[in-house]
Amino acid sequence: MPAGTTVRLSADIKRRTEFMRFHTGEHMLSHAVLTLFRIKNVGFHMNEEFATADFEAPLTLEMQLEAENFVMNGIYDAKPVTCFTVSSGEADGLTLRKRSEKIKGDVRVVVIDGGDMGACCGLHVTDTAKVVMLKIIKSESLRGGTRLYFICGAKAYKDYSAKHESVMRMNELFPGGGDLIEKAEKLIAEERKTKIMLAERSSKLISQIAEKIISETKDKKFYVYDDSMTESEAKQLLNLLIAEKAAFAAVFFPTSGRINYILGAGSGCKLNCGYIIQSINAYFNGKGGGPALFARGSAPQSGDFNAACTGFCDIFEKITRN
Template identity: 35%
Template sequence: MTNKLYYTDPFIYQWKTEITASENKNGTWEITLKDTAFYPEGGGQPCDLGTIDGIEVLAVRKEQDEVIHILNEKPNRTLVNCSLNKERRIEHTQHHSGQHLLSAVCVELYDIGTVSFHLSNDTATIDLNTPSLSRQQLLNIEARVNDYIYENRKINVFYINTNEASKYALRKVPSGHEQLRIVQIEGIEYNACGGTHVQTTSQIGLLKLMKTEKHRGHVRLFFSCGMRLLKDYSKKNEWVSSIANRLSSPPEKLPEKIEKLLSDNKEASQKYNALFEELSYEIAQKLLSEQEDGPFISTIFDQYSIKELEIIARNITNQSDKTVVFASTLENKILLLHNGTSPLHCGQIIKNHAAAFSGKGGGDAKKAQAFFSDIEQLKQFIEFVTTNLVQAEKIE
């Protein structure tokens, strides 16, 4: 049976030990060690990663009392040097202890229990047994959690027999165990848990509630703490500083500055739309006069979006029964549109023929769009439509 160092000391990151067994399974090696600090995935906490004699550990899992380490190759020696990814372990340990404290405070303040805990490389969440949380509740929870962190309360780990569980205020007693591993935050809670934990609440670092989402009738609460929170703050501080420099504004004035920019942009957009309506009419008139013959008005535009091309096309179809075939090289898209008097089914044209030119899209009888990854094939598709499909695709 593996000696599990992560239970006795979560701050061991390097050690020497012996390989006790190895087996090749489906191209990877499953290794067991006499002693391991690699935590296997469980209880919402991901597994540790690192190296065994310089060989990358891909995953770690538990099988009964053994810890299985998955590697791409077998170490050459029996006595090996092991090394944990220290940053990953610390982040997981901080967040697991942070989750215990956060869940305890939700019960303390509002009698709201935790349904589940999820921890990944990017996020940490708890699902709470409540349909909603107010902004004030979130502020109160966050403040109380950080008060307990500042108080530097001890986090103790000890073992009890299952028949002793009633002596402790455990919210859940795991079944199928003769012994229980208890994690106690002094003066706050007892919890049966097999994860790695810090030694005092201050080692969790600051804890920040990030956002909430509704999830299957519960509230999913996202949080971050410790080293991961510092990295998140540093990244966002760089973004804020960069934006502030670009806008020549102190950071505290950014909300006001951005609101003004949005307002100015909305006003400019309204003016542009009004001017483009006038321009689109002139472009439509010009195209109608230049392409009087045939059932199509067809043009490739380099400067307009497909949304703008639809405005021009509507001006054309309001004045004629022609089918418009427009393309935007800005977006590598085409637009087929008519006023309903044409026998052509725009959507069926796209469905039946665009794929042959590496295009994809859809639409209905009177309007359809398609995207092409290659501009030359887009042009070939337009030529195909305007030369071969005058009566080919009838409206059903």
């Protein structure tokens, strides 16, 4: 492009305004955390969806909510946001929340009336009311401190609207009024109690199944398959079946289109589970392995689970006889 060419530039004002809200919101949030808890901001980043502010020490949920409320009060007050430029020497005489040591020349200072003052080259709204809203949406530990994820303006309102809709739908699921959190906690407690009860009943049933299998099998080689069995139930059953020193057992259960098999041998059993499972894998294109007394593997399931397991058991029997 030749020198002197006239060009026309345009900015996406809506996008820029959202970034200005994020940037001003970061000033207000950092000022709030410093004022309330004497904890400094050590990093800031923003993108199209959210902004992050990093702080040098841990911030509990209660501290985050207090800081957020502090910021919202500042937004309600509609304080002017201004900027001015001073020399490096003049900047030394100002009480700045932040200033990079890399700045050697003039320093641009951004001031929120009655609040934050810091060196910054970014764009900001002209008064705090234009931030509209600031909402902390997530926090995580970071190098001994805390990273806060937050949103401002239209994005904060959109986030609030979506979450409010979720709460309204939850109210429909839990009619009759009352605190939703208490209702959810009660439901979780009831579910936990039910799981414990079902686990106890499942354990009792597995014990009964093991007793029946042992009583009906003379040679102490057990092959068991059940398409409704879970992995934990299969392990429990296996351990019960190989309680006798000379026993050997193979238990099959399905997951995600594969047949899983776990093998176990009593301490006095001469069969080697690791060797057997490698032979089975070779027959059925399976994967897995293990030592002499315990091994596990899986292979692709083709067709009916029970029919496939019958084929597996036939091969097991041939291998163990040899």
